Amino acid sequence: MKKILCIGAGYVGGPTMAVIADKCPQYTVTVVDINEKRIAAWNSDDLPIYEPGLDEVVKRCRGKNLFYSTDVAKGIKEADIIFVSVNTPTKTFGAGAGRAADLQYLEKTARSIIEHADSDKIVVEKSTLPVRTAQAMSRILHSNTRGLKFQIISNPEFLAEGTAINDLMDPDRVLIGGLETEEGKKAINEIVEIYANWVPRERIITTNLWSSELTKLVSNALLAQRVSSVNSISALCEKTEANINEVTAAAGRDTRIGAKFLKASIGFGGSCFKKDILNLVYLCGYYGLPEVAEYWEQVIKMNEFQSRRFVGNMLAAMFNTVADKKIAILGFAFKADTGDTRESPAISVCRQLLEERARLRIHDPKALENAQLDLEDAAGDITYCEDPYEAVKGAHAIAVMTDWKCFKELDFKRIYESMEKPAFLFDGRNLLDVDEMYGIGFNVYPIGKKAKTHF
DSSP, rough: EEEEEEESEEEEEOOOOOOOOOOOOTTEEEEEEEOOHHHHTSSSSSSSSSSTTHHHHHHHBBBTEEEEEEEHHHHHHHOOEEEEOOOOOBBBEEEETTTBOOOHHHEEEEEHHHHHHHSOEEEEOSSOOOOTTTHHHHHHHOOSSSOOOOOEEEEOOOEEEOOOOHHSSSOOOOOEESSSSSOOOOOOHHHHHHHHTTSSSGGGGEEHHHHHHEEEEEEEHHHHHHHHHHOOOOOOOHHHOOHHHHHHHHHTTTTOOSSSTTTOOOOOOOSHHHHHHHHHHHHHHHOOHHHHHHHHHHHHHHHHHHHHHHHHHHHTTTTTOOTOEEEEEESSSSSSSOOTTTHHHHHHHHHHHHHHTTEEEOOOSSSSSHHHTTTTTOOOEEEOOOOHHHHHTTTTTTEEEEEEEHHHTTHHHHHHHOOOOSSSETTTTOOOOOHHHHHHOEEOOSSOOOOOOOO
């Protein structure tokens, strides 16, 4: 029975290994992490991350061919294939700070592998990495003094949080890159054989190592670019009284454009988009392509502009001040069906409102704990509410930050009656029916559409 190890039990490693174990009973899959609390949670009934469908998959396999442990050394020693799924955040210090990827955890993992390995291994990059990282990893691994051979494979993840299990079960594509040597091709085939247990062969793409590494950054950059492009037009729609939904629906009918990722909103968030674009910007600068770097940096700037514009609209509508006014924040996760708040637009919006001396009442079905961590250093009046009706009681305004379906099911007549008047509703996700909310009595401010007010 072949043994797979995953180093890193986070949003990528945890779900990915659970699905591999579920689909490949002939493999033993072990997930290791030095975070004891996280591993304890993976071994409990209360998993450390929320992802629809994850509980069922883990419970089917855990204790059979899926195991969670803090014994990294044992896992490395016993594994045939090692997936590396450690954090690669944007650097906050030194050269490339604010743009380049911080690869210290990746290097520490590579050094841990050569410390504890006693046989040849296939090492699979699962973390999102800058192009040519595999070269550095290979040099570290082959610095071992025992003659051990390591084949490096790039197998980037393309998971969308909230749909990760479905993305793993039925992926658009699986990308596997390796060196164009006999040993490299053999290692590629070993990883292909894992996914071929449930993924049709025509969806498994094999490339050279560098193409695979770069494809992950480019995929996220292109998706983020679409979001920023639509959000830039949403600002124009509001000025010209065009309707962003009508514009994107018509434009998206062009098969060359397509309808996906054309939804105007408060902006993108999550652990990947901003980080990967900044990484791309850094790489372009490093390789002497300043114009290309500037082009991609504008995607980030437009995303930041959208949150500033949203708060600016709130201020303008609410008589140029929110000082001492209670604002209900509905949603804090960066998207629905996840508890993840990394780079959530809600963070920026809340901080801007606190600077304006607003009093915040924050509700989210799954992300309140993370919201408290994100705003723990923020000065001001903040209350975290488990009950959405508690959050809106006595509020001057509601700001919808996350497109949770449950928000559409709230009793907005009851909410309106419990609020201060005039009651404002700022829909950062275009989640709610503008006419219906206006009919109840709200002054409604959607994204990329004409506001409807009682003034």
